[in-house]
Amino acid sequence: xxxxxxxxxxxxxxxxxxxxxxxxxxxxxxxxxxxxxxxxxxxxxxxxxxxxxxxxxxxxxxxxxxxxxxxxxxxxxxxxxxxxxxxxxxxxxxxxxxxxxxxxxxxxxxxxxxxxxxxxxxxxxxxxxxxxxxxxxxxxxxxxxxxxxxxxxxxxxxxxxxxxxxxxxxxxxxxxxxxxxxxxxxxxxxxxxxxxxxxxxxxxxxxxxxxxxxxxxxxxxxxxxxxxxxxxxxxxxxxxxxxxxxxxxxxxxxxxxxxx
Amino acid sequence: xxxxxxxxxxxxxxxxxxxxxxxxxxxxxxxxxxxxxxxxxxxxxxxxxxxxxxxxxxxxxxxxxxxxxxxxxxxxxxxxxxxxxxxxxxxxxxxxxxxxxxxxxxxxxxxxxxxxxxxxxxxxxxxxxxxxxxxxxxxxxxxxxxxxxxxxxxxxxxxxxxxxxxxxxxxxxxxxxxxxxxxxxxxxxxxxxxxxxxxxxxxxxxxxxxxxxxxxxxxxxxxxxxxxxxxxxxxxxxxxxxxxxxxxxxxxxxxxxxxxxxxxxxxxxxxxxxxxxxxxxxxxxxxxxxxxxxxxxxxxxxxxxxxxxxxxxxxxxxxxxxxxxxxxxxxxxxxxxxxxxxxxxxxxxxxxxxxxxxxxxxxxxxxxxxxxxxxxxxxxxxxxxxxxxxxxxxxxxxxxxxxxxxxxxxxxxxxxxxxxxxxxxxxxxxxxxxxxxxxxxxxxxxxxxxxxxxxxxxxxxxxxxxxxxxxxxxxxxxxxxxxxxxxxxxxxxxxxxxxxxxxxxxxxxx
Numbered sequence: 001x002x003x004x005x006x007x008x009x010x011x012x013x014x015x016x017x018x019x020x021x022x023x024x025x026x027x028x029x030x031x032x033x034x035x036x037x038x039x040x041x042x043x044x045x046x047x048x049x050x051x052x053x054x055x056x057x058x059x060x061x062x063x064x065x066x067x068x069x070x071x072x073x074x075x076x077x078x079x080x081x082x083x084x085x086x087x088x089x090x091x092x093x094x095x096x097x098x099x100x101x102x103x104x105x106x107x108x109x110x111x112x113x114x115x116x117x118x119x120x121x122x123x124x125x126x127x128x129x130x131x132x133x134x135x136x137x138x139x140x141x142x143x144x145x146x147x148x149x150x151x152x153x154x155x156x157x158x159x160x161x162x163x164x165x166x167x168x169x170x171x172x173x174x175x176x177x178x179x180x181x182x183x184x185x186x187x188x189x190x191x192x193x194x195x196x197x198x199x200x201x202x203x204x205x206x207x208x209x210x211x212x213x214x215x216x217x218x219x220x221x222x223x224x225x226x227x228x229x230x231x232x233x234x235x236x237x238x239x240x241x242x243x244x245x246x247x248x249x250x251x252x253x254x255x256x257x258x259x260x
Numbered sequence: 261x262x263x264x265x266x267x268x269x270x271x272x273x274x275x276x277x278x279x280x281x282x283x284x285x286x287x288x289x290x291x292x293x294x295x296x297x298x299x300x301x302x303x304x305x306x307x308x309x310x311x312x313x314x315x316x317x318x319x320x321x322x323x324x325x326x327x328x329x330x331x332x333x334x335x336x337x338x339x340x341x342x343x344x345x346x347x348x349x350x351x352x353x354x355x356x357x358x359x360x361x362x363x364x365x366x367x368x369x370x371x372x373x374x375x376x377x378x379x380x381x382x383x384x385x386x387x388x389x390x391x392x393x394x395x396x397x398x399x400x401x402x403x404x405x406x407x408x409x410x411x412x413x414x415x416x417x418x419x420x421x422x423x424x425x426x427x428x429x430x431x432x433x434x435x436x437x438x439x440x441x442x443x444x445x446x447x448x449x450x451x452x453x454x455x456x457x458x459x460x461x462x463x464x465x466x467x468x469x470x471x472x473x474x475x476x477x478x479x480x481x482x483x484x485x486x487x488x489x490x491x492x493x494x495x496x497x498x499x500x501x502x503x504x505x506x507x508x509x510x511x512x513x514x515x516x517x518x519x520x521x522x523x524x525x526x527x528x529x530x531x532x533x534x535x536x537x538x539x540x541x542x543x544x545x546x547x548x549x550x551x552x553x554x555x556x557x558x559x560x561x562x563x564x565x566x567x568x569x570x571x572x573x574x575x576x577x578x579x580x581x582x583x584x585x586x587x588x589x590x591x592x593x594x595x596x597x598x599x600x601x602x603x604x605x606x607x608x609x610x611x612x613x614x615x616x617x618x619x620x621x622x623x624x625x626x627x628x629x630x631x632x633x634x635x636x637x638x639x640x641x642x643x644x645x646x647x648x649x650x651x652x653x654x655x656x657x658x659x660x661x662x663x664x665x666x667x668x669x670x671x672x673x674x675x676x677x678x679x680x681x682x683x684x685x686x687x688x689x690x691x692x693x694x695x696x697x698x699x700x701x702x703x704x705x706x707x708x709x710x711x712x713x714x715x716x717x718x719x720x721x722x723x724x725x726x727x728x729x730x731x732x733x734x735x736x737x738x739x740x741x742x743x744x745x746x747x748x749x750x751x752x753x754x755x756x757x758x759x760x761x762x763x764x765x766x767x768x769x770x
Contacts, residue, residue, distance in 0.1 A: 081266050082266050133271065138271075
């Protein structure tokens with residue numbers, strides 16, 4: 001990772017009030033901490049209260065920014081409208097929303113489990129729509145704002161390993177692209193982040209990982225991408241763009257014989 | 261409704277007609293009055309405010325409500341009863357002026373008061389108590405309303421007229437939709453013998469001349485309206501054109517009653533060879549100071565040539581000037597425009613209007629369309645009309661002029677309040693509580709809010725407009741609703757907020 005990324009409060013003046021969904025671990029946690037470090041007021045949304053409290057405590061100890069804890073399961077879509085309003089009120093407005101909640105259960109060879117698939121659709125896709133729709137309306141009216149969604153390189157192709165995960169990430173990337181095309185004319189920046197392998201709970205114990213980066217590195221790269229301005233969609237780290245390009249161009253008759 | 265509105269209602273980004281402000285609102289369009297009543301009841305239970313929106317023709321924020329629900333009444337557009345003998349109509353709130361005249365003209369009836377566009381809804385016309393080019397003669401829209409049904413916050417529907425609940429009747433008409441939901445309007449229409457009007461055009465070489473033409477013709481006109489070239493300066497300040505119109509009496513129309521057919525009431529499909537629907541695209545490159553100065557000068561020149569001309573014109577073609585160019589509001593570009601209409605008492609009108617035109621030119625912010633009208637007082641509590649004159653003005657909003665423009669409107673508002681004038685909230689986007697309090701007399705505003713407290717004790721009915729112009733008065737009545745500075749607020753309250761390069765947007769809390 002380039003070490004050039006020294007975050008200053010000035011860089012983040014446009015992200016003064018942020019919501020991070022899926023802030024209890026991984027990239028979401030790292031992003032929330034980076035934002036708070038730069039002076040932002042961050043609403044932390046996730047299921048696990050003790051994890052959120054731990055992160056909020058660390059943020060408060062750092063002395064910059066502010067953290068607000070909201071326990072919420074993104075699959076409880078009906079709670080979102082009220083919680084969104086409440087958070088916007090608490091933060092005194094909104095400049096940025098990050099959707100980092102994601103689920104990738106282990107799918108064994110020969111396993112077809114609808115319950116697992118549905119959980120992924122709920123968390124990876126529908127939860128994003130439930131949260132980003134009101135945020136998009138808010139930002140369109142405000143003519144300013146940033147939406148970032150953590151998708152994945154897994155959405156580039158339907159791999160044999162985890163059909164539903166690839167599906168939800170492909171759908172999320174397309175949804176974010178549509179939002180970007182909808183909102184760019186109103187000065188709203190919608191960013192699709194497609195990380196490669198990141199060292200988080202999601203990848204723990206998985207075999208065959210390479211180019212593994214820490215969640216902190218992924219968060220820094222994500223913020224770099226966000227700060228590029230309107231129209232960004234990119235791989236984190238960037239070298240995964242090459243992998244994605246290759247993977248997209250493998251002909252189907254070859255792809256179906258591959259094991260990755 | 262079993263599920264909470266807060267959860268199920270979709271968000272929609274709505275704008276005022278001037279496009280200079282946007283708000284993300286919870287949107288619902290009930291298909292029956294019963295459904296509307298259920299929405300109001302649910303919102304009340306959930307502690308969410310309710311604002312009403314018809315065709316969205318108010319220029320500012322009168323039909324927006326970012327903090328609660330926006331109830332869109334356009335699906336409630338049925339005509340409930342039409343009495344073609346007496347010209348009395350009963351209609352649902354969302355029936356438009358267009359929907360009305362198309363059904364009544366062949367019976368020889370035309371709405372006695374119409375705005376410059378045919379798209380507003382009847383409930384919108386009632387709530388804003390709109391006026392037409394004949395205000396000096398027949399008063400505002402409310403003067404022709406016989407009866408309204410009003411849904412109170414409690415869910416009870418009451419009928420109001422000049423004899424039943426007269427105090428509520430005179431406050432709900434022109435009550436900005438803050439006292440309740442208008443669920444039925446009974447309106448008396450005007451009997452006409454012909455589908456045409458006799459129109460006379462006069463060139464006015466300056467503002468004094470225009471006032472003279474008005475005064476000379478006031479007694480024998482059915483309609484009088486003046487267009488002012490706001491770019492003209494010096495001796496020509498206020499030059500423009502006056503149009504006078506008369507109804508035709510029996511026998512005066514060469515075609516007789518044939519002109520009452522609906523198909524004779526159309527607008528021309530092309531203007532100067534351009535298809536109407538795309539004309540705004542042609543106007544777009546002229547919507548800047550030099551471009552519009554050129555257009556205005558051209559129009560003044562044409563007015564000079566047609567001085568003294570007399571011709572027949574259909575009701576539609578004369579009344580709905582704004583509908584000649586569909587989507588004309590887009591010509592002002594993405595940052596939109598504001599309309600600002602001032603009402604000045606007769607005694608001081610000439611000097612005040614001149615001062616207003618001069619002030620705009622001095623500040624380098626001439627407006628693009630000024631329209632002069634004559635008015636008379638009426639019995640409605642929050643009326644904007646007075647014995648005097650009004651000038652409606654369009655100001656283009658841009659990213660760079662925004663701060664200056666709001667300052668200018670403050671200066672103008674000071675001038676108007678000082679001259680004993682008033683404003684019109686169907687158009688306004690800029691006024692602040694202190695202007696309103698002074699222009700509308702504290703005693704009247706007190707009475708309005710006393711009624712509001714009676715009909716809507718928990719402050720259920722609220723809009724962005726209401727929060728902007730009444731401010732703390734609403735907080736005094738409201739309970740259970742969220743009050744923050746942070747919600748997306750389209751219009752600024754004061755210009756001493758930190759300078760911003762952005763167009764009208766949320767007030768920074770920094």
